[in-house]
Amino acid sequence: xxxxxxYRDPQIAQALVQKMAKQVTRPWxxxxxxxxxxxxxxxxxxxxxxxxxxxxxxxxxxxxxxxALEVVDKAIEIASRPDVIFVSYGDMxxxxxxxxxxxxxxxxxxxVRIAYTPMEAVKIARANPDRKVVFxxxxxxxxxxxxxxxxxxxxxxxxxxxSMLVSHVLVPPAIRVLLDSPANRVQGFIAPGHVCTVMGYRxxxxxxxxxxxxxxxxxxxxxxxxEAISMLVAQLEEGRAEVENQYVRAVSRDGNLPAQRIxxxxxxxxxxxxxxxxxxxxxxxxxxxxxxxxxxxxxxxxSEIEVPEPPECISALVLQGLKKPFECTAxxxxxxxxNPLGAPMVSAEGACAAYYRYRRHTVAS
Amino acid sequence: MCLAVPGKILEVEQQVDNRVGIIQFGGIxxxxxxxxxPEANVGDYVIVHxxxxxxxxxxxxxRRTYDLLEQMGLLEGEGLKAGVEGDQ
Ligand code: SF4
Numbered sequence: 001x002x003x004x005x006x007y008r009d010p011q012i013a014q015a016l017v018q019k020m021a022k023q024v025t026r027p028w029x030x031x032x033x034x035x036x037x038x039x040x041x042x043x044x045x046x047x048x049x050x051x052x053x054x055x056x057x058x059x060x061x062x063x064x065x066x067x068a069l070e071v072v073d074k075a076i077e078i079a080s081r082p083d084v085i086f087v088s089y090g091d092m093x094x095x096x097x098x099x100x101x102x103x104x105x106x107x108x109x110x111x112v113r114i115a116y117t118p119m120e121a122v123k124i125a126r127a128n129p130d131r132k133v134v135f136x137x138x139x140x141x142x143x144x145x146x147x148x149x150x151x152x153x154x155x156x157x158x159x160x161x162x163s164m165l166v167s168h169v170l171v172p173p174a175i176r177v178l179l180d181s182p183a184n185r186v187q188g189f190i191a192p193g194h195v196c197t198v199m200g201y202r203x204x205x206x207x208x209x210x211x212x213x214x215x216x217x218x219x220x221x222x223x224x225x226x227e228a229i230s231m232l233v234a235q236l237e238e239g240r241a242e243v244e245n246q247y248v249r250a251v252s253r254d255g256n257l258p259a260q261r262i263x264x265x266x267x268x269x270x271x272x273x274x275x276x277x278x279x280x281x282x283x284x285x286x287x288x289x290x291x292x293x294x295x296x297x298x299x300x301x302x303s304e305i306e307v308p309e310p311p312e313c314i315s316a317l318v319l320q321g322l323k324k325p326f327e328c329t330a331x332x333x334x335x336x337x338x339n340p341l342g343a344p345m346v347s348a349e350g351a352c353a354a355y356y357r358y359r360r361h362t363v364a365s
Numbered sequence: 366m367c368l369a370v371p372g373k374i375l376e377v378e379q380q381v382d383n384r385v386g387i388i389q390f391g392g393i394x395x396x397x398x399x400x401x402x403p404e405a406n407v408g409d410y411v412i413v414h415x416x417x418x419x420x421x422x423x424x425x426x427x428r429r430t431y432d433l434l435e436q437m438g439l440l441e442g443e444g445l446k447a448g449v450e451g452d453q
Contacts, residue, residue, distance in 0.1 A: 003371040003410055003422055004391075012434045019437070036368060089415070117416025119398065139415075142369065145401055146417040156382065194369045197412060197420040220369075223434060249427040250412050250420045259401040259419060 007221030016226040017049055023233045027053040029185045030232055031321050034192035035062030035349025036220050042354040044222040057321030060174050061192055063139045064091045064347035068273040070305050071167045072097040078134050078300055079105045079112050087121040088136040090114040091347045096340055098307040118150035125162040134296050137164045142194040144168050145259035148266035151294050165296040166286055169272055171195050172203045173283035179211045183322055188232040190218040193247040200255030205243045212241040219247040275343055276316035313342035318351050325352040369414035371422050374407050
């Protein structure tokens with residue numbers, strides 16, 4: 001398919017690997033933020049193809065994985081009510097809450113539905129005026145415009161039975177937390193291409209300058225990622241720390257302005273708790289007060305809760321690139337995609353699931 | 366869920382509040398909202414995420430990047446194995 005197949009060309013991939021082999025003189029640790037990129041890297045074995053000196057660690061860029069346990073528990077509570085139709089992206093259904101998951105709620109008779117687009121939830125609300133329809137609005141900057149447009153649409157139509165449980169997270173504050181950590185090993189970042197499609201990459205220029213760390217905006221096909229890695233290695237070897245854009249065909253420096261505008265009108269920045277990482281100030285978006293009537297937390301009067309993670313799950317370390325999934329004692333034993341203990345084992349974009357699926361049980365480090 | 370894929374716009378129509386396109390992804394077609402890509406039209410490629418196009422794929426940039434990469438592939442494609450293994 002156009003814009004996919006040509007970026008999977010094995011000959012070009014090999015040339016990029018060869019170029020990299022000539023570039024590298026020292027070991028480097030690079031992190032891809034986005035779970036979609038983690039998935040491509042594992043699927044095509046890019047981590048094993050590149051020179052041994054270049055180590056890839058995987059970042060916290062899987063929205064399913066970082067949605068706080070408390071939020072999952074709230075979703076489960078709402079979805080269990082008999083007057084509710086709970087609509088979610090499919091990946092969230094199997095994410096373990098502290099005692100259940102949405103899939104089980106559905107099995108026990110809860111009306112839990114999967115939607116491909118959030119606009120589907122508005123349609124469901126329109127068709128079911130006597131039920132309360134709640135959409136589980138999670139995601140990074142990439143997903144926010146669609147979710148924002150959905151609330152906007154609901155308000156324009158004057159829907160009274162529609163609300164959203166919002167748990168949006170933002171990439172740049174998470175990168176800052178990783179770089180501020182004394183345990184940080186990451187020397188260069190592949191910035192998430194689709195997040196930058198929406199937001200552009202000005203925020204990353206500030207990070208690159210402040211922390212003297214090279215950042216390359218990368219696409220999602222094997223050749224995109226190899227090229228992004230090669231660009232990072234070149235910067236590191238030359239001692240540069242700039243933002244470069246590998247994914248030029250889809251990303252501009254300013255991003256998508258109409259998409260940013262709707263996000264700005266609907267959401268405001270707020271602190272957010274990340275599963276496994278903890279509270280990060282100004283790292284999320286919540287609904288603006290004007291949209292309070294569509295805010296599920298307010299509609300259902302949910303109180304703040306605090307629940308502990310399963311002790312065996314080391315997802316916090318995995319999501320910060322400090323440990324590889326196979327270093328977790330539960331990996332592949334008590335935690336599998338069929339029976340996930342922690343969130344990174346659920347979504348295909350989660351690092352644990354990607355390692356399990358592509359059999360990286362023992363990768364030499 | 367973060368998946369976003371390029372597809373080709375086959376048709377565009379204005380539904381009540383939204384600009385909607387029929388998009389072809391390989392063998393299948395699907396509807397997507399085009400509100401965030403007002404500049405995109407029939408024949409263009411867009412990147413679609415959860416039912417919304419978030420970017421028009423710049424055909425010239427896509428071709429340029431690819432040509433550049435291909436050139437490199439053709440020039441340096443041979444003797445690859447030796448190069449990579451020799452380095453380790
Ligand atoms: S393998 Fe499972 S338990 Fe271990 S860190 Fe990953 S998700 Fe958590």
